[in-house]
Amino acid sequence: MSADRRSDDLTRREREEQFRRLSSAANEGITIVVDDCISEANNAFGRLFGYELSEVLGRPLVDFIAPELRDAVARQITIASEKPYDARGRRRDGSTFDIELTIRRITFRDRAALGCVVRDITERKEIDRIKNEFVSIVSHELRTPLTSIRGSLGLMEAGAVGELPPKARELARIARQNADRLIRLINDILDLEKIEAGKIQLEISSLDPIDLVESTVAELRGMAVLYKVSLATRVDCRERIAADRDRVVQVLTNLVSNALKFSPESGTVAVSITAGSPGFLRFAVRDRGQGIPPEQRARLFRPFEQLEAANTRRRGGTGLGLAISRSLVEQQGGRIGVESFVGEGSEFWFELPLVPAPGARETEPATDDSPPGVLVVEDDDAVARVLGIMIGRDGHAVTRAATLKEARQALASHRPSVVLLDVKLPDGSGLDLLDDLASTPGLEEVPVVVLSGVAPTSNDRPRGDRVVEWLIKPFAERELLRALRDAMADPSASRPRSA
Amino acid sequence: MRLLCADDEEDIRTILQLALSLDPELDVELVDSGEAALARARASRFDAIVLDGMMPGLDGYETCRRLKADPSTASVPVVFLTARTQRNEVEQALTIGAVACLMKPFDPMTLAAELRAALGR
Numbered sequence: 001m002s003a004d005r006r007s008d009d010l011t012r013r014e015r016e017e018q019f020r021r022l023s024s025a026a027n028e029g030i031t032i033v034v035d036d037c038i039s040e041a042n043n044a045f046g047r048l049f050g051y052e053l054s055e056v057l058g059r060p061l062v063d064f065i066a067p068e069l070r071d072a073v074a075r076q077i078t079i080a081s082e083k084p085y086d087a088r089g090r091r092r093d094g095s096t097f098d099i100e101l102t103i104r105r106i107t108f109r110d111r112a113a114l115g116c117v118v119r120d121i122t123e124r125k126e127i128d129r130i131k132n133e134f135v136s137i138v139s140h141e142l143r144t145p146l147t148s149i150r151g152s153l154g155l156m157e158a159g160a161v162g163e164l165p166p167k168a169r170e171l172a173r174i175a176r177q178n179a180d181r182l183i184r185l186i187n188d189i190l191d192l193e194k195i196e197a198g199k200i201q202l203e204i205s206s207l208d209p210i211d212l213v214e215s216t217v218a219e220l221r222g223m224a225v226l227y228k229v230s231l232a233t234r235v236d237c238r239e240r241i242a243a244d245r246d247r248v249v250q251v252l253t254n255l256v257s258n259a260l261k262f263s264p265e266s267g268t269v270a271v272s273i274t275a276g277s278p279g280f281l282r283f284a285v286r287d288r289g290q291g292i293p294p295e296q297r298a299r300l301f302r303p304f305e306q307l308e309a310a311n312t313r314r315r316g317g318t319g320l321g322l323a324i325s326r327s328l329v330e331q332q333g334g335r336i337g338v339e340s341f342v343g344e345g346s347e348f349w350f351e352l353p354l355v356p357a358p359g360a361r362e363t364e365p366a367t368d369d370s371p372p373g374v375l376v377v378e379d380d381d382a383v384a385r386v387l388g389i390m391i392g393r394d395g396h397a398v399t400r401a402a403t404l405k406e407a408r409q410a411l412a413s414h415r416p417s418v419v420l421l422d423v424k425l426p427d428g429s430g431l432d433l434l435d436d437l438a439s440t441p442g443l444e445e446v447p448v449v450v451l452s453g454v455a456p457t458s459n460d461r462p463r464g465d466r467v468v469e470w471l472i473k474p475f476a477e478r479e480l481l482r483a484l485r486d487a488m489a490d491p492s493a494s495r496p497r498s499a
Numbered sequence: 500m501r502l503l504c505a506d507d508e509e510d511i512r513t514i515l516q517l518a519l520s521l522d523p524e525l526d527v528e529l530v531d532s533g534e535a536a537l538a539r540a541r542a543s544r545f546d547a548i549v550l551d552g553m554m555p556g557l558d559g560y561e562t563c564r565r566l567k568a569d570p571s572t573a574s575v576p577v578v579f580l581t582a583r584t585q586r587n588e589v590e591q592a593l594t595i596g597a598v599a600c601l602m603k604p605f606d607p608m609t610l611a612a613e614l615r616a617a618l619g620r
Contacts, residue, residue, distance in 0.1 A: 139582065140582050144508060144603070146604045147511055147514070147582070147603040147604040147605065148508070150605075152510075152514060154518075154608055155608070158608045160521055160607070179604075183604050
């Protein structure tokens with residue numbers, strides 16, 4: 001053995017020793033897996049599963065996983081995605097518990113190996129459960145008594161049960177207004193929780209931005225009169241956007257009503273539509289209020305971060321509107337921000353993706369050098385655009401086909417890692433593509449995620465043996481990305497073309 | 500217009516009675532459960548039925564399904580008045596045959612008008 005080699009071995013032994021010391025201090029279970037079996041592990045790994053360290057060495061990693069999840073975890077091990085993955089661990093006594101697994105490829109003693117970190121997430125899961133239970137209680141148990149309170153106060157204030165003396169009527173008005181505020185707060189908390197948990201389902205379609213602005217402004221005319229502020233609109237760009245109508249109106253309503261509340265009397269609030277970043281449309285709401293100091297702007301879009309100026313609470317906001325707006329815009333593939341000059345007013349803006357012009361393609365045609373990506377077969381330009389943004393943001397290349405014919409052409413030049421398939425296509429049923437995949441050598445095992453307005457019928461099922469997921473529209477972004485990740489985790493799907 | 504309203508909360512029934520009596524053309528009968536709503540709807544002819552979504556025993560959704568499955572009550576329009584008003588819950592109500600889903604808490608002074616608008620009357 002040469003001096004260099006001895007020196008290398010020494011360095012490696014030193015590194016391994018340092019690693020052992022470091023990992024022995026960790027609370028997470030850390031293990032190195034060679035040929036599916038545990039080659040090294042720290043004390044925490046044994047402790048998590050109720051074993052002595054010497055008892056875990058040499059055993060297959062899947063022995064420590066709940067039996068019903070062993071196949072799924074084996075697939076994760078195959079792809080070693082490096083992304084944390086929730087599973088259930090199995091202790092020596094047979095009991096199971098929630099774990100998070102992170103697996104990455106490493107080299108260990110000159111051999112291909114897997115580094116695996118196991119974290120006990122029992123506490124996190126319990127917190128999630130308590131949070132969901134709390135949200136459900138807020139949703140129903142608080143709204144029910146509030147219905148009685150709000151109803152009684154509304155009837156008294158309006159004199160529906162006999163005229164009240166002026167002072168009593170004033171008190172009924174104060175109580176009713178605060179009941180309304182509590183209701184708004186509850187609705188906003190529920191909305192934000194739902195959006196941030198990724199549970200919100202988006203109905204993406206091609207929308208006329210002028211219609212969105214006009215209907216929002218029409219709804220808020222009464223409020224503008226109340227605050228003695230005039231409302232103006234300006235349209236510099238008429239291109240259609242790919243978004244969820246109700247959710248865009250919700251964001252616009254929030255920004256415009258904020259601007260009205262914070263404008264001086266006889267001021268003007270201007271709503272404009274202009275070209276945004278390439279491929280995006282920009283909506284902006286400009287007020288002539290007192291402006292927002294730079295150090296406070298970053299906090300604005302966080303929950304319960306109303307500015308500390310003396311008059312904000314009196315404006316009746318819940319402090320959640322901008323946080324909700326940010327989440328809604330981001331979930332639709334857009335972004336939101338503010339520009340402001342102290343003493344001159346603020347401009348809140350957001351950008352949403354444009355529907356591509358007819359004939360334009362979101363992505364370049366795939367070549368042999370392209371990384372395997374997701375083939376999105378979807379005829380609706382608006383839906384395809386947002387799917388492309390969501391999938392792209394998750395780190396995958398996207399190729400789009402708008403018809404069965406285009407999908408066949410794309411498949412002839414390129415094997416995708418997953419096909420995302422709309423059923424209703426202009427030149428036939430997307431399900432016909434399943435037969436093509438099944439009969440084309442090299443493509444038989446490409447996993448398919450189906451997008452459909454309806455659940456599969458008994459006729460659809462037999463040909464769908466490569467269909468790993470059938471998503472019903474509208475779907476939440478999180479559902480879509482989970483389905484794609486699961487499809488990619490399918491070991492047969494990750495085999496190279498020659499396999 | 501004869502209305503049948505089912506809500507398990509006594510206080511809310513009191514408010515419904517007062518709020519809907521503001522419209523002199525509404526003749527309102529109140530019951531406290533889905534079971535009672537089914538029995539009354541089968542025994543007498545109503546122009547519309549208003550159901551609370553969450554009720555112990557037969558909830559509003561199941562009551563609506565049974566009303567729609569019974570030829571004697573299937574044609575009576577159903578409106579939900581519910582504290583659960585997320586989009587998918589509204590869709591669920593519409594899928595099982597309701598014509599509209601109104602939200603709790605409601606404004607008692609405009610409830611009758613909202614109901615009429617929902618029923619197209």
